[in-house]
Amino acid sequence: MSLLIDARTLHTKGNLIGMVKRMTIASIKGIVKRYKDQIALDYVDLDIHEGEVLGLLGPNGAGKTTLIQCLMGIIPFDKGAIHLFGEEGAVFNHVNKKKMGLVTQEITVFEELTAKENLEFFAGVYGLKGEEKKQRVKEALEFVGLSSKAKQSPNKFSGGMKRRLNIACALTHRPKLLIMDEPTVGIDPQSRNHILDAVRKLKEQGTTILYTTHYMEEVQSIATRVVIVDQGQVISEGTVDELIKNIQHEEKIFIDVNDVSTIPIERLQGLEGVKQVQVSGSVVQIISNAGAGNLDRALSIVKETSGVVGIQAEKPNLEDVFLTLTGKQLRDGEDDPS
């Protein structure tokens, strides 16, 4: 047992050492931003590590965009410090801005320019010239699947294609830190998948990404770490699994049976950790403490007296984490993307 504990401690220490060794690309320390009487960011602390996809979750008005604006040097902040690439107070520094890319929530491409000209504009501003610029523009178009549309104007594009071009504009200079502010809002599932694949590819190439979204399925599928913000404060952070564990107090087991009348409800209620047993139609619902391991036991008891038609165990997801922590619905009436 002691050996086991030692091994676990060692493993945790290893992880910690690994975490420390990974370079912190951006470090936000005690940032405060006020708009007159309203506080938009309230002593926010946040680290973004090299190579990670950090999911930033929060309801509308939580302070996500303000945080991004402070990080990108778009707006000044009232208190605190931001360290970028190891430098303090370097937010408005053009050298650091060259290492960063912003994918805005709104589509901010130039409608009067072709897709290629749009990329050439941004590549030029980032200081690329000549053959290198041509090559990077070509690569960015290929990356977002718009090579065949290079000479077309974005006003002829679908919403998804415009979003992809919006992303490509932030990629020509190969940023070390890419900030994506809700890049998949209002687009079709194919374009959404294309964008999520692109994010995964960028991560594989070593780009550090700060990804904000309303859609928790996206965060669950791409983020290595999640930060939840609400009312200008970071209220929780960790991996998806860590966040779920933090709020996981109970699990629900649904067993669909042939004959409900024969089910020994008292025996099920007597299982350790079971809080409640309910019958609804042909389904027996068992609410149990998380980690009590009652799925097998409950199934065995039910099988003794009745045939089992179906079984389902429900565990909390990121949405439950969010609701538990903030008590708010995330999407504010938007349609589910799936």
Place this chain on the structure above:
Amino acid sequence: MRELATIRFIGIRMSRDFITMLLLLVVPIILITVFSIILGEVEGHTGTPIRDETVVLLVLGFQLFGGAITMNYVHQDLFAERKDRLLSLPMNTRLYGFTIMLAGIVYSIVLGMILIAYTTIVFDVNWGNFIWALLVITLMSSLSSIVCLVFTFSVKNFKIAERLSEVYGVGMILLAGMFFPMPDNALINTFNDYVNPLMLAYSSIDQVRDGGLSDGFLYAVLLSVIIIIAFGLLLLTGRRRMP
């Protein structure tokens, strides 16, 4: 100086802005054509064909509205939907705003040149000295862009700024007596003689055309002084509002 290099793309954007092109090039061409046909070869009391006076005033009058494209692009890129993206770029946004202004001025000058060429070739309008006419067009175009930007920076609501720019254009045309004759009022006369850019520009071209070089030069200097004052206002308002 990569900000100045963006002038190529701003120019392409402006050249593909067909609504502005329609308003600042096609509409004046139609009006000039209609007025030229109606007025024919009729001469005014000075002996100059009325068509020449009207056409020159029309071309200069449309220059008053040339700044609209500058204010629109500055607003779109630095105050509205593209603000965050452009502010996140490694460039000086004030210099970028200045580049938009330069592009807007060049765009307006090019449209003015096309109109001068059209009126000269098709209706044989006498512009006097072409180089001088072009210089005056340049001054008018610069003033329009600067005034429109002052409005953009002075008021928070862009719609109001747009209305103010229209009031500027229409107001000067109105005071110049192009819609209907103005009363013989000392205040209006003084304003037209020393402040109204449309009348200063017209008088400058008219004087040079009639051989009055020094008077023509004087009107151009007055116009330049107004530009300098407006530019001072632009710096003051821009410093306060530019991101």
